[in-house]
Amino acid sequence: MAEKGEEMKLLATWFSPFAHRVIWVLKMKGIEYEYVEEDLGNKSPLLLQSNPVHKKVPVLIHNGKPLAESLVIVQYLDSISKSSPVLPDDPYQRAMALFWTNFVEEKFTDHVRKVLFLGGEEQAAGAKGAEAALATLEEQLAKKKSKFFGGESIGLVDIALGYISVWLEVIEEVGGIKVFDSEKFPCLAKWMQDFLEIPTVKENHPNKADLIPYLRGLRQLGPAGAFQQH
Template identity: 45%
Template sequence: MAEVKLFGVWASAFSKRIEMALKLKGVEYEFIEEDLKNKSPLLLKYNPVHKKIPVLVHNGKPIAESLVILEYIDETWEGPAILPKDPHERAQAHFWAKFLDEKCLPAILKACKSTGEEREKAKEEVIELLGFLDNEIKGKKFFGGDNIGLVDIAGNFIGYWLGIITKLVGIEIVTEERFPNFCRWINEYNNCSFVKENLPPKDKLIAFLKPRFEVLNTSK
C-alpha cells in the first residue's frame, strides 16, 4: 500500500502541478484517477469541504488545494527546493502563485467561455494581467530564477493549457509582440525536459478539451 496517494485527473493542470512537485522531490506515489461526474467516496471523505481534486494523502492524512499541497511537499521531502528560503522571495512566490489562481485563471476562463462584447472585455483583462507576468519574468529563465519553482509549477496552465484552449475557441491572446518575456518563458518552459515529462500529451489533451471548448467558437 502506497504511503503517498494522489487523487486527481490526468488532464487537470492542478493535478499535474502535484505530480510535477512529487517527481521533482523523487517521491513515489500512487495516482488515483477520479471521475468528476461520479466522485469516489474516498475523494468526498478526504476533501468534504470542496469535494475537488487534487487531494494528496500522506500516511492516511489528506491535504487539499494545490498550492497548499505544493508547500506541504516542499516542507516534507528533501530534494530541489520549490519555494525559496529567503522570506521576501518566498512571500513573492506565494503572491504570484495566488495571482495566477485568483486573477489569471478566472479571467482566462471567462474570456474563453463568453461571447461578443463580454469576451472582448474579458480578453482585455487577461492581456492586462499577463502584462504583469511578462514584466515579472523579464531577465529571468524561470519565475524561480535559474530553476523551476513554485510559480513555474503553478503556471503550468498558462504555459501549456492556455495555448491549446485559446486555439480551440478561436481567440488570440498571447503573442510575442505583446509579451516577449512571457513568450520566451513559455518556450523555455515547454522545452525543459523535466516539464515535458510531466505534461499530458498534446494530442490526447486536445481530444479531451475539444468537446468542452470548441463549441464556444461557433457562437462567439
C-alpha cells in the same frame, strides 16, 4: 520521501492543469506516490470524503491525511522534502513568491476559465483580463532577468503558471479568441519554451491533440455544466 511504510496517494484526472502542478513537484523531488485517476462525472467516495469542501482534484493523501488545493499541496510537499525546493528560504523572497503565485491564480487563471467556457462579452472580458495579467507577468520576468520566476530553476510561481506552456494554444483554439502574442510578450514566450524543456514537465503534460476535443466537449455543455466540473 516517501520513505518505506509511508503512503502517498494522488487523486487526479488526466487533463487537470492543477493536478500537473502536484505531479511535477512530486517527480522533481523524487517522491514516490500512487496515482489514482478520478472520473469527475462520477466522483469516488474517497475524493468526496477527502475534499468535502470543493470536491475537486487534485487531492494528496499522505499517510491517511488528505490535502486539497494544488498550491497548498505543493507548499506542503516543499515543507516535507528539501530536495528541489520550490520556495526560497529568505522570508522576503518567499513572501514575494507567494504574492506572485496569488496573482497568477486570481488575476490570470480565473480569467482563463472565462475564455475557455464562456462566450460573447463575458469571454472577451476574460481574454482582456488574462492579457492584462500576462502583461504584468511579462514586466516582472523582464525585471528579474533570470530564466524562470524562481531564478535559474523553477519555483512556485513557475509551477503555478506552467500549465500555460501547453494550455494557452489549446485555450485559444477551443475558445476561438486570441490571448497571447509572442511579440508583445517575448520574455514569457521564451519562458514557456524553457519550461517545456524541463524533462519532468515534458514527460508529464497532457497532449494538445487529446485536450482540444475533450475541452470542446466541455465547452458545449455551456457555462453551468463546464463550471460545475472545472
